[in-house]
Amino acid sequence: xxxxxxxxxxxxxxxxxxxxxxxxxxxxxxxxxxxxxxxxxxxxxxxxxxxxxxxxxxxxxxxxxxxxxxxxxxxxxxxxxxxxxxxxxxxxxxxxxxxxxxx
Amino acid sequence: xxxxxxxxxxxxxxxxxxxxxxxxxxxxxxxxxxxxxxxxxxxxxxxxxxxxxxxxxxxxxxxxxxxxxxxxxxxxxxxxxxxxxxxxxxxxxxxxxxxxxxxxxxxxxxxxxxxxxxxxxxxxxxxxxxxxxxxxxxxxxxxxxxxxxxxxxxxxxxxxxxxxxxx
Numbered sequence: 548x549x550x551x552x553x554x555x556x557x558x559x560x561x562x563x564x565x566x567x568x569x570x571x572x573x574x575x576x577x578x579x580x581x582x583x584x585x586x587x588x589x590x591x592x593x594x595x596x597x598x599x600x601x602x603x604x605x606x607x608x609x610x611x612x613x614x615x616x617x618x619x620x621x622x623x624x625x626x627x628x629x630x631x632x633x634x635x636x637x638x639x640x641x642x643x644x645x646x647x648x649x650x
Numbered sequence: 651x652x653x654x655x656x657x658x659x660x661x662x663x664x665x666x667x668x669x670x671x672x673x674x675x676x677x678x679x680x681x682x683x684x685x686x687x688x689x690x691x692x693x694x695x696x697x698x699x700x701x702x703x704x705x706x707x708x709x710x711x712x713x714x715x716x717x718x719x720x721x722x723x724x725x726x727x728x729x730x731x732x733x734x735x736x737x738x739x740x741x742x743x744x745x746x747x748x749x750x751x752x753x754x755x756x757x758x759x760x761x762x763x764x765x766x767x768x769x770x771x772x773x774x775x776x777x778x779x780x781x782x783x784x785x786x787x788x789x790x791x792x793x794x795x796x797x798x799x800x801x802x803x804x805x806x807x808x809x810x811x812x813x814x815x816x817x
Contacts, residue, residue, distance in 0.1 A: 551811060566666060
């Protein structure tokens with residue numbers, strides 16, 4: 548049995564040496580793991596961005612639907628009657644300005 | 651322990667260990683070098699969970715064995731055919747035979763004829779010099795079974811050596 552043990556040890560040692568001699572045995576470059584504080588901050592940043600996206604429409608007030616409707620009317624008139632477009636746009640801008648002042 | 655130290659210590663032995671899985675040899679889909687690299691990355695990324703109560707070698711080979719089994723199962727799902735098997739019968743190509751001496755060829759053939767579990771046990775015992783209970787932990791089997799299998803492996807090889815006139 549000792550002979551068997553010896554040849555097996557030698558066999559495996561040679562196998563391992565062959566692999567180690569292979570070109571692929573070079574140590575690869577591995578990027579350092581991010582340290583914990585950095586990971587914590589980046590996570591917090593992601594949550595802040597997500598919260599901003601969700602809360603933004605509630606914080607910044609958008610024009611009421613009547614004005615949005617009016618903007619599409621102005622565009623339609625620009626296509627159909629370009630001559631009165633300037634007047635319409637001015638009226639639209641005025642109404643928007645008034646809305647902002649009231650808000 | 652730094653990554654480079656772990657790499658230098660374990661890469662080559664892990665390649666030989668991963669080669670011991672029959673599915674890796676037969677499939678041509680999984681390279682033992684790739685598996686060894688994946689295992690080492692896993693080891694490096696989970697260093698914090700390493701329990702120094704056990705030897706580093708035992709821990710690494712436990713990860714390696716589980717990783718190889720998982721990889722073979724995944725490959726079997728992807729490629730739709732089983733890549734594992736414990737039946738003997740690996741073919742050794744003429745190029746491989748030519749680069750080895752007669753005795754190495756004999757051992758190679760002998761190991762190739764063993765079930766993959768026995769090849770892994772032989773490797774862990776004779777290459778890594780692990781104790782029976784350490785091998786048992788890696789292989790998920792009782793120490794008594796490891797002892798019995800080792801006895802069978804050594805006995806079988808001893809007979810083979812005798813028949814070939816080496817002992």
